[in-house]
Amino acid sequence: MNAPLRPYTLVAELTYRCPLRCVYCSNPVDFHRSRTELSTGDWRRVFSEAAELGVVQLHLSGGEPVLRDDLVELIQHARGCDLYTNLITGGTLLDEDRLRRFREAGLDHIQLSIQGAARESAEMIAGVRSHRKKLEIALLIRETGFPLTLNVVIHRLNIGEIPELIAIALELGANRLELANTQFYAWAAENRRALMPTRAQYDRAEEIALEAIAKHRGTLEIAFVQNDYLSGEPKPCMGGWGRSYMCINPTGQVMPCHAASVIPGLRFASVRDSALGEIWRDSPAMNAFRGDGWMMEPCRSCARKEIDFGGCRCQAFMLAGNAAEADPICRLSPHHAIVESMREDSGSDDPLIYRDAKTSRRLAPGPALVS
């Protein structure tokens, strides 16, 4: 009998509202249908239950979590549960007073996004004026005493800026810089052709990043998150589906990762109806791809099945039409040819599709979801 699975990390998506319109946003394309956010009391109960289950890391995310009026209270409660509490923010709504109150409430760490090194290209990606404000806020975050991670989603339009991004991170005194190559889900999948770097761009970027990782070790931790289309390596699906990680969306649905709602037929339980522990253990969606009983060939007999878990279930569905197939990123997948053609398909004159409520209604019409 295996030890019971224990969640270590909870991503709490407090809201889908956001003042930015980033073309790579990971929120679902139909986010406009999720309108009724969990209450303060709901989240407080969820954080307490999460800590009891064994969660130690809490990421307060969104959308823009700073739009929640109750954020100070939620931080206070999370720290009361002894959760390591990280705020993932675009930064544009922060100011000195708010940062001080977050600090007093016990917030451990802030992860701030910027969209590039140069104002013009960064704001083309964010879809609103924001770059200078973000850099000011980064300094304030450091002055308030918070450790800072700078996160930059990397793609064809900013992949040449890595040296400048490193210089910015060093100048700001960031502790960590995440050079996170775009993962092609949700809004990023809508903009895939515009965002996919060329092979030459990617290889050069990786070379620069690896050199910088070694050079700045001890001063600035740099993470280079791969583009799996170009690296050719299947991603180990959240360290295994429902193994150590869960995400709760603004309406209270509990998911094994934030992208999982693309897989049709999964039934997500809501924290409005059930206790978190019961959902973690027993809900159909959390159990859909646990273990290896669901695997098909070539995964089932593969020596790497405990290493990469067959890759990403969402990507298997999106590219192969069946979430139980091998992730087509794997060269052993019978659908691998589609990945080869998509990775060559870089650059597009089509206009960028910005993430906002109006576009969400256009791309994914439908009534509000009741949960």
Place this chain on the structure above:
Amino acid sequence: MSTDDAWRPRLAARARLKFDPVAKQELILFPEAALALNETGAAIVRLCDGARSISEIVDLLSKNYGNAGREALMREVMDFLDTIRARGLLQ
């Protein structure tokens, strides 16, 4: 190896120590992950308060781990501190 006796190690600002009641062990928590410590590791980290030097830490530890011999203990402590410093968890 950290033979530097001017170094007064303490946990980095982004890291903190937490006793995990589920697995009954100390964890160093930081933004991306958690590092589980065995009993010796936890005892060392608890002594890293930014005021004590490594020799002082070893002196205090040797009261509890006396039979290991001071030199072996010194090596163990320094190896351990180097490992977690390389992960950016000590300053």
